[in-house]
Amino acid sequence: MSDMREKIMGTLSTVALPDGGDLASRDMVRALSVDGGAVSFVIEAPTPEQAAGMEAQRRAAETAVAALDGVERVSVILTAHGPAKAAPQPPNLKIGGHPKPQAGPLPVPGVANIIAIASGKGGVGKSTLSSNLAVALARQGRKVGLLDADILGPSQPRMMGTNQRPSSPDGELLIPVEAHGVKMMSIGLMLKSDREAVVWRGPMLMGALQQLMFQVDWAPLDVLIIDLPPGTGDVQLTLAQKSQLTGAIIVSTPQDVALLDARKAIDMFDKVKVPILGLVENMSTYVCPNCGHEAHLFGHGGVRDEAAELGAPFLGEIPLSLDVRLAGDSGTPAAAGAGPVAEAYATLARDLVARGIA
Ligand SMILES: Nc1ncnc2c1ncn2[C@@H]1O[C@H](COP(=O)(O)OP(=O)(O)OP(=O)(O)O)[C@@H](O)[C@H]1O
Numbered sequence: 001m002s003d004m005r006e007k008i009m010g011t012l013s014t015v016a017l018p019d020g021g022d023l024a025s026r027d028m029v030r031a032l033s034v035d036g037g038a039v040s041f042v043i044e045a046p047t048p049e050q051a052a053g054m055e056a057q058r059r060a061a062e063t064a065v066a067a068l069d070g071v072e073r074v075s076v077i078l079t080a081h082g083p084a085k086a087a088p089q090p091p092n093l094k095i096g097g098h099p100k101p102q103a104g105p106l107p108v109p110g111v112a113n114i115i116a117i118a119s120g121k122g123g124v125g126k127s128t129l130s131s132n133l134a135v136a137l138a139r140q141g142r143k144v145g146l147l148d149a150d151i152l153g154p155s156q157p158r159m160m161g162t163n164q165r166p167s168s169p170d171g172e173l174l175i176p177v178e179a180h181g182v183k184m185m186s187i188g189l190m191l192k193s194d195r196e197a198v199v200w201r202g203p204m205l206m207g208a209l210q211q212l213m214f215q216v217d218w219a220p221l222d223v224l225i226i227d228l229p230p231g232t233g234d235v236q237l238t239l240a241q242k243s244q245l246t247g248a249i250i251v252s253t254p255q256d257v258a259l260l261d262a263r264k265a266i267d268m269f270d271k272v273k274v275p276i277l278g279l280v281e282n283m284s285t286y287v288c289p290n291c292g293h294e295a296h297l298f299g300h301g302g303v304r305d306e307a308a309e310l311g312a313p314f315l316g317e318i319p320l321s322l323d324v325r326l327a328g329d330s331g332t333p334a335a336a337g338a339g340p341v342a343e344a345y346a347t348l349a350r351d352l353v354a355r356g357i358a
Helices: 003-012 048-052 055-066 126-139 156-160 202-214 234-242 256-271 302-310 322-330 340-354
Strands: 029-035 038-045 073-080 111-118 144-148 177-179 182-186 221-227 247-252 276-287 314-320
Touching: 003 029, 003 038, 003 055, 038 048, 038 055, 048 073, 055 073, 111 126, 111 234, 126 144, 126 156, 126 182, 126 221, 126 247, 126 276, 126 322, 126 340, 144 156, 156 182, 156 322, 202 234, 234 256, 247 256, 247 302, 256 276, 256 302, 276 302, 276 340, 302 314, 314 322, 314 340
Parallel strands: 038 073, 111 221, 111 247, 144 182, 144 221, 247 276, 276 314
Antiparallel strands: 029 038, 177 182
């Protein structure tokens, strides 16, 4: 090192840093150039944040070096290692590709139980049961995930009251959003608005479902509740073939026509060897909020009888209640509140916990 460079480094060792050491001992001086009386160098801080707080040291270094004999001009630039940390990026995962080949059903890492909520017929209350059961389980201290697999008609963002777009800091895994103590993921959260319709064919649906199960950072969960689309189509089959399901809960209203479709759903799960965990009767009794009269708009007890006939557990009944509908539409499931309906969901949740499957 020339005398002049040594003198400069010696001078820079007198410029102390706020967090200890000095410019020389912390090895922050780069590209030192001495050209006649013109001196220039760079102070390189470890992070952009630290560099932002070091203007005083830059000026002190400039003044100290300018005072050395033989120095006529000094130029000191303050910089930092690498670019500033990037802001969290929106996920670059493209949801909805063709499914990836997979040898057989796989567990979802870190998820103890996977329960599919299914029905044969549409509109019987699958999504409502899924969100309420998830919230009731979370209130009982369980770690719960809710996957909206109704990919063509996602309703969980509305029922759980969130439109937050999931992030993916590493561009590999999506971080589920949290609502009412439940980790939630829905294709609805990836759409630009909840009015945007998804127009996909079977393979795209299956690919999307596979991604929502395996490319989401679910762990750790005691139970993942999957809200299925109605019927016995591609999504149900994909789910049974790709993931190790603990079993399925079948929701039905007590009407014969709904029960007929429920039987088809049960038959499908039997064929793909997914255990039926039990049946739930939704929209069971209606209690008039004015006079307390009980009415059975869709019949009563049909699901219990059906369960007995099939040898499947009957898990319980959820009353037909205006509160359930209003709560679902408002984004806070009824199970998050108090009263007979919240208690009905809590009972259902307790039963699943007692059976060691949630
Ligand atoms: N126990 C209940 N009491 C009152 N309204 C209910 C009850 N269960 C569901 N509903 C209402 O019925 C409608 C249909 O329910 P939901 O969307 O849960 O059905 P689904 O079976 O998931 O429908 P889809 O076939 O469209 O997926 C919703 O408006 C919901 O608020």
